[in-house]
Amino acid sequence: MAEMFYDDDADLSVIQGKKVAIIGYGSQGHAHALNLRDSGAEVVVGLREGSSSRAKAAEQGLAVATIEDAVAQADVVMILTPDQAQRTVYAEQIEPNLKSDAALFFAHGFNIRYDYIKPGAGHDVCMVAPKGPGHTVRRQFEDGRGVPAIIAVEQDASGEAWALALSYAKAMGALRAGGIKTTFTEETETDLFGEQTVLCGGVSKLIQYGFETLTEAGYQPEIAYFEVLHELKLIVDLINEGGITKQRWSCSDTAEYGDYVSGPRVITPDVKENMKAVLADIQDGSFAKRFIDDQDAGAPEFERLRSEGQNHPVEKTGQELRKLFAWQKSDEDYQDGSAAR
Numbered sequence: 393m394a395e396m397f398y399d400d401d402a403d404l405s406v407i408q409g410k411k412v413a414i415i416g417y418g419s420q421g422h423a424h425a426l427n428l429r430d431s432g433a434e435v436v437v438g439l440r441e442g443s444s445s446r447a448k449a450a451e452q453g454l455a456v457a458t459i460e461d462a463v464a465q466a467d468v469v470m471i472l473t474p475d476q477a478q479r480t481v482y483a484e485q486i487e488p489n490l491k492s493d494a495a496l497f498f499a500h501g502f503n504i505r506y507d508y509i510k511p512g513a514g515h516d517v518c519m520v521a522p523k524g525p526g527h528t529v530r531r532q533f534e535d536g537r538g539v540p541a542i543i544a545v546e547q548d549a550s551g552e553a554w555a556l557a558l559s560y561a562k563a564m565g566a567l568r569a570g571g572i573k574t575t576f577t578e579e580t581e582t583d584l585f586g587e588q589t590v591l592c593g594g595v596s597k598l599i600q601y602g603f604e605t606l607t608e609a610g611y612q613p614e615i616a617y618f619e620v621l622h623e624l625k626l627i628v629d630l631i632n633e634g635g636i637t638k639q640r641w642s643c644s645d646t647a648e649y650g651d652y653v654s655g656p657r658v659i660t661p662d663v664k665e666n667m668k669a670v671l672a673d674i675q676d677g678s679f680a681k682r683f684i685d686d687q688d689a690g691a692p693e694f695e696r697l698r699s700e701g702q703n704h705p706v707e708k709t710g711q712e713l714r715k716l717f718a719w720q721k722s723d724e725d726y727q728d729g730s731a732a733r
């Protein structure tokens with residue numbers, strides 16, 4: 393059973409006594425900076441030269457500095473730039489300016505797990521990873537609630553890294569909901585596995601195959617879109633509320649029976665074997681290497697795959713149909729973080 397931590401298990405005064413540099417002001421960055429500030433910590437946001445986020449952070453009354461200056465003042469440095477940018481930002485702007493005993497914080501273990509960042513022995517290395525997009529993290533905090541977080545200590549140089557990580561998580565509002573203890577390795581490997589095989593990769597491919605099968609058989613694309621994509625949200629909401637059992641209870645008996653007899657014909661045991669192969673690539677670092685090598689080369693594979701995905705017929709059909717749903721946000725509004733990150 394996982395070890396859980398709540399507000400009473402953490403001491404807010406630990407983080408209130410520190411100067412915290414939040415590097416980056418995107419999805420997670422703005423939520424961390426504002427929640428910590430509102431919890432009484434001294435926050436400075438570190439941004440690159442010419443950053444488009446500077447005005448947004450300043451508007452919220454936050455202190456803003458260059459990454460170098462923010463790091464030089466800080467007892468705690470939370471790195472919230474995109475994962476593929478962290479290695480270079482760390483080497484060029486963070487490490488040369490880091491106080492010898494400053495703690496390094498992350499919201500995802502990728503760069504530590506795969507050794508793209510190797511902090512010196514004098515630094516605490518901690519993770520507080522909220523299990524939700526940054527905008528939800530901020531909204532829940534303002535409403536007096538919190539998004540659960542997973543918490544880890546990779547390196548405990550001070551002997552007090554765990555108390556510091558818990559205090560940070562409390563200031564984020566996360567311990568109102570609960571914090572779960574993990575390790576950088578467990579968080580990174582399970583996060584990558586979940587998004588690749590089920591949440592993002594698995595679901596995307598399942599939708600595309602479903603749409604192709606119906607349209608190739610002569611059914612109208614608009615009808616196919618509703619049946620294999622649009623209704624997915626209703627199903628996922630039920631699963632989220634009460635597990636697969638609630639979803640089966642809520643659907644018709646016809647749907648439930650079809651689930652039992654046809655689900656295993658589509659998702660056959662060799663799918664599980666394929667999942668194991670994906671997990672092996674995550675564990676031995678070959679997925680991370682492929683991703684970072686491609687990013688370093690200007691992301692040619694990433695861009696090609698992105699454009700192929702955007703050109704799938706189910707996307708074109710969806711763009712037209714979604715205009716009928718006036719109450720839904722426009723496609724342009726969906727540039728924000730995703731639950732799977």
Ligand code: NDP
Binds near residue numbers: 419420440442524
């Ligand atoms: P974002 O893409 O939202 O971060 C954008 C911020 O990073 C901006 O302020 C941007 O600067 C800055 N930035 C981008 N590139 C650089 C660079 N090369 N040098 C300096 N600054 C740069 O990131 P997320 O918030 O999505 O992710 C941050 C971390 O949080 C990651 O480790 C991610 O895995 C983790 N995480 C994310 C979740 C999410 O929901 N998004 C959920 C849980 C964890 P500018 O303003 O100048 O453009």
Ligand code: MG
Binds near residue numbers: 619
């Ligand atoms: Mg139906």
Ligand code: MG
Binds near residue numbers: 583584587
């Ligand atoms: Mg992820």
